[in-house]
Amino acid sequence: MDFLKREDTVLVVIDMQERLMSAMPDIHSRVAVRNVRVLIEAAKVLGIPVLATEQYPKGLGPTIEDVTDSLGEGVKPIEKVVFSCARAEEFGDAVKELGRSSYILAGTETHVCVLQTAVDLVNEGYNVYVPADAVVSRNDLDWQKGLDLMGKAGATVGTTEAFLFMLLERAGTDEFKAVSKLVK
Numbered sequence: 001m002d003f004l005k006r007e008d009t010v011l012v013v014i015d016m017q018e019r020l021m022s023a024m025p026d027i028h029s030r031v032a033v034r035n036v037r038v039l040i041e042a043a044k045v046l047g048i049p050v051l052a053t054e055q056y057p058k059g060l061g062p063t064i065e066d067v068t069d070s071l072g073e074g075v076k077p078i079e080k081v082v083f084s085c086a087r088a089e090e091f092g093d094a095v096k097e098l099g100r101s102s103y104i105l106a107g108t109e110t111h112v113c114v115l116q117t118a119v120d121l122v123n124e125g126y127n128v129y130v131p132a133d134a135v136v137s138r139n140d141l142d143w144q145k146g147l148d149l150m151g152k153a154g155a156t157v158g159t160t161e162a163f164l165f166m167l168l169e170r171a172g173t174d175e176f177k178a179v180s181k182l183v184k
Helices: 017-020 024-047 065-071 091-096 111-121 142-154 160-168 174-182
Strands: 009-016 050-055 078-081 102-108 127-131 156-158
Touching: 009 024, 009 111, 024 065, 024 102, 024 160, 024 174, 050 065, 050 091, 078 091, 102 111, 111 127, 111 142, 127 142, 127 160, 142 156, 160 174
Parallel strands: 009 050, 009 102, 050 078, 102 127, 127 156
Antiparallel strands: none
């Protein structure tokens, strides 16, 4: 496992849309939404680019308001109909343009779009990190097996806080103070 480096990392927020999120168990979706928002806000502090996607927004609705509020005006979700973000042309173009080698994947559903994106990115030679507390599925078995399969495929599965402190590298900086407030 390589440590995350902020200058080489991208955060990807996958399909956190109204109809998908309303189908998730409330307790799990609240935790995932909170942690996705923490990741987005920390990415702003650390200068990490953020990509967002929406799976068939005509049918599944737009990204939920809590996430849209955190993303801000600067991030327009990439629309897709393929499960793997890596198979969407606009996403692939953004990855090439950014030229970074590490991707933190967050969103929904763990065992479908997050899993397929992780496998494709690993197979393309990227380092993939999945915070288990920032991804969600409709049931626990799919969530757990999705995480297991990503780990077996070569992704690093951890937590939001573990990855953020990996990106920070040290305490005592203004960035450390700002990110520490986010994870309280």
